[in-house]
Amino acid sequence: MLPYQNLHQAEAALGRELTVAEKLWFNYSASKPDYLLHYHNILFLVLIYSTAPLPYMFIELSRSKKIEKHKIQSKVKNSFQDMLKCYKDVMRTFIVVVGPFQLFSYPLIKLTGIRTGLPLPSGWEMFWQLIVYFLIEDYTSYWVHRLLHSNWGYEKIHHLHHEYSAPMGFAAPYAHWSEILILGVPAFLGPALVPGHITNYWLWFVLRQVEAIEIHSGYDLSWSPTKFIPFYGGAEYHDYHHYVGRRSQSNFASVFTYCDYLYGTDKGYRSHKSIILRKMEETLERNGHRREGSYNSMTSQDFKSE
Template sequence: MKACSSFLDFHLYVLRGQAFSANTKFRWMGLKTSLPLPPWSVILSQVLFYFILEDFVFYWGHRVLHTKWLYKHVHSVHHEYATPFGLTSEYAHPVEILFLGFATIVGPALTGPHLFTLWLWMVLRVLETVEAHSGYHFPWSPSNFLPFYGGAEFHDFHHRVLYTKSGNYSSTFTYMDRIFCTDIDYRKQKALEVHEGRTS
């Protein structure tokens, strides 16, 4: 209930204010609304760029939120749930939501997409974060067929481990954690599970 209440409060009081000024901001970003729609090659390449850029920016922002002071005063709200579920994807301190929300909007701000592309990106981003916080590994999860995709299992590990050792800071893909070795404990755990599965 706490996550639901926080979710509603944030959307009613914080995002509503953002929505009123969104038209001006989006026009400044170069957002296009006219027909025809851009070619699918443009739409898909922009969305892929947004995912990669968002993951890079989110990784560093999330890693900073795991420093002692910011974790205690800001990010610990999101980690109140050791076993997250869909709504907890947006259950966080307002400062964190605005801080990490920058990662979501920076790609569109740089490219000035068509409104359709922006909506597609936002829908896919929300679906991804809800899936990562769902606690379920679905058969249709992108982690089954996309290399370097994190998914629920990857993010669940992040929520279960102490804040200083959690790693797995990426939002969508795992390449940043792999490059900077912040997924070592997760990889050790996965190797142990594989070994135990083979020996039992």
């Protein structure tokens, strides 16, 4: 709740005229208590999870040949019933686990210093905070993910997430309830260490969920804007982790690829791609053609499971 009765008081306190965005924020949040603004995050999580996978669902159900070439595991076809069941299972976990966790985490949000008042952060401030959040979450979740692939972690917790060896968008948060809580720690660590405005806190969780849905989509779309992000793993990269399943000791990172490279946990993935490329080149040579390039230039259709 803002400590101003009207816009004039807010402008007097800041010593300047409010921006358009700040006026909108004042009109929306002035009379709302801070805990209610924090609870908005629950609505955003449900809304994004319910809508962001829909384009991939329509692509999957359309069976369009033009789009099908971008499907990573082309032999696996998910039905509408499969997707609906996954959605219901995840929503049940949201209601039973994520919702109550968000409700009871408000005191921690206040303790970290995440603010709700004026002024709003600048675009650059939000941008650099988001970069920090992604880097912190990516590094810490990498190690948590590796622990979940220990014998005990996989058998007791992580096996549920790997029920989808060919993942789809709705399966991004499909996991054991304890895994959702465990992986919530790396996601919250960035905002806790570098607290900002509640609007950037919302945006961080929205972007993180959209990213998780993309890498679980099962489609490596060549026109995705994430192709321009340095060291970004993407759907093809994470799909290999699910494709191998329990035996996977590769591609643990959630967003970027540098951790897997630095700690040598991408060797299986790179070896798999090089084998596929070699088989393709042998086939092309037998047909009187030769393909130039390395495995780094392969497209998604080159990476389909056999």
